[in-house]
Amino acid sequence: MVDLSNLSLFNDGADTASLADRARVVLPLPVAEPFDYAVPAGMVLGAGDHVMVPLGPRLVQGVVWGIEKSAAVGNLKPVERRLDIAPLPDASRRFFDWMSAYICAPIGQVVRLGLRGASPDPLPQTSVLHLTGRLPDRASAARTSVMGALRESPVKCSQADLAKAAGCSPGVVRGLIDAGVIAVSFRPVFTPPEAPDLLRDGLSLRPAQREALDAIRAHAMEGGSEPLLINGVTGSGKTEVFLEALRDVLLCDERAQVLILVPEIALTDALLNRVTERFGAAPLAWHSGIGPGARRAAFQFVADGRARIVVGARSALFLPFAHLKAIVIDEEHDGSYKQDEGLCYHARDLAVVRAKHCDARLYLASATPSLETIANVRRGRYREVVMSARAGSAGMPEVSLINLVQEPPERDHWLSQPLVRAICENWAAGDQTLLYLNRRGYAPLVICRACGHRMKAPDSDSWLVEHRYSGMLICHRTGFTMRKPKACPKCQAEDKLHAVGPGVERLHEEVRARFPDARTAIFSSDTAPDAERVLHLVGAMERREIDILIGTQIVAKGHNFPHLTLVGVVDADLALRGGDLRAAERTAQVAIQVTGRAGRADKPGRALIQTSMPDHPALAALARRDLAGFVEAELADREATGMPPFGRLALFNFSGRQLPVLEEVTRLAGRVAPQAVRVEVLGPSDPHIAVLRGQWRKRFLVRAPLDFDLSAFMRDWRAALKVPASVRAGIDIDPYNFA
DNA sequence: AGCACGCCGACT
């Protein structure tokens, strides 16, 4: 006998949850869990698929994280439709899951980064107009002119543009199309990158480069999967070496893709050119500045594997690579890899895990590796290849310190006599000088001489920086801009607003006053906001059209100045004064990066560093040219204090409009902090800038041993705390800015 | 993140 009673046919479903597949969908919202939807009958869905799902009154795009077969779907809303986008690869999803747990951010917020460029819309096309060969029944002056404009070759432009080019109305073009004289076809605006030519001859490598490459190959041959540090002094040719290593990877797997990360947008172009020269084809570029169409195209070409070499800023880590087999972190020590607003993450550290998840090689390149990376090499977690020789060099420059206590510059001047003399001699000899001062604008502070008022951005604690060339006062944190007023906004006194302290513009003024006949220029993000103007300035230096260049930290980022023989670091104390953990390390790195640019084959370079702390270990070590000694001292110090890379740190950041509410929340947060004997919770404390954009800020600093799961601790803490909607709470694992 | 719902000031 057959029992039919439990067949769904005989259940009317009114009192039973209906059965269907259930899709767990991650939506790009700050929500910690996937949302569940019913998979409608007939829809085929799998993990990684992009879908549209109803959310309240609207439809949103999301990614299927998993499918539960024959699950009770009750009254779940159904998935609206599957989108025609390449599914998010398994490795990407595992990476996002891991990242969400590690940086203590909701999975939805992490996935949002990975959806930039994920669109089902077809890629944009451009119309191409060409003559069919047919002649119009009636010719007119306007028609002849339009046809003349098309005579040469097919033209990639819109009908309106063609009309404009021919100096007539769009109706004329329209008429010729209707008459069959002009045909319209469409071509994609963004084409896939050309395949790299892996067999073309590379540059001949110098012996030091050859040795480094051999070591990298040996490491690969023995199946080593650890990240590899390419540690080479400025000018040693690290780029050629990692390009050869990438070529190996691309050659041994025809589907392999490689990613080169650079610290900031301005450096992508330089590297794009190097890659294009080496492989005869332009790689794919990815950074936050590319437009929506290019972004969609890039997403597609990365997902379908047609982009084999990608050069990008940190967000390229979230692209849906189909077969990622190697990642390079160029200038791995660079602080720009750390994002500390919104989602806080360190792209270098994430890249190590991203590489592990897709079985890719990882190369870190730097002339001044971070202490974190050095420590990882010593622990045996990373391998290291050292390149010491500079290409055609006369060795490292001679470094001397100028004691500003003994040689103070005149009032409202910033160049000491010894530095002025050195510039003078260098200029007289026809050589180039670089003055480094990491401060944009004219003066970092504007103060009223009548009442002492300090100009600040509205609702913020940060000072307004005077930019005299543009006549503006600018807040470098919020971007707030105003004209410099004539009268003090506090006491109305006129012409009493006084610039305090130096910026590159003010230094430029001083240099021009002292060397009126020298050719000078400023190199900062204000004078070189885009790749084109960066190249222009670098080119002018190369052609020796500039005698004295005054630059911010932008000059320390990989640009080569072959004729430079003198570098002056105007204020080495600047970075040291901040009092943050990496101040000494960063000072040493910048000094090495900047001074490393001095000197050429026939003439050794000199570096003069102005400081009021000549005994500071970082500076003293630089002067002795004993970098190893400095690294040892700094590592010993970090170890003694349990600081990174010998301990772990996290920040719990709070911000809100009403100070009393914020104080109440942080008081409560302090009370509910989890207890763990090996963990130290410090705070709540006020950050350096206590108010920003009208938001008060407070924070806790947490320190734990290396083997402690600090992410889990912070997640538990966050979960135990009820935060009102008017207060924002954010976690920053491995913070860089906590002064 | 959006988008609704909800309570308090200046207007057709």
Add this chain to the structure above:
DNA sequence: GTCGGCGTGCTC
């Protein structure tokens, strides 16, 4: 009397 300000809370 309403229109609308943005604080609070929810979305499978």
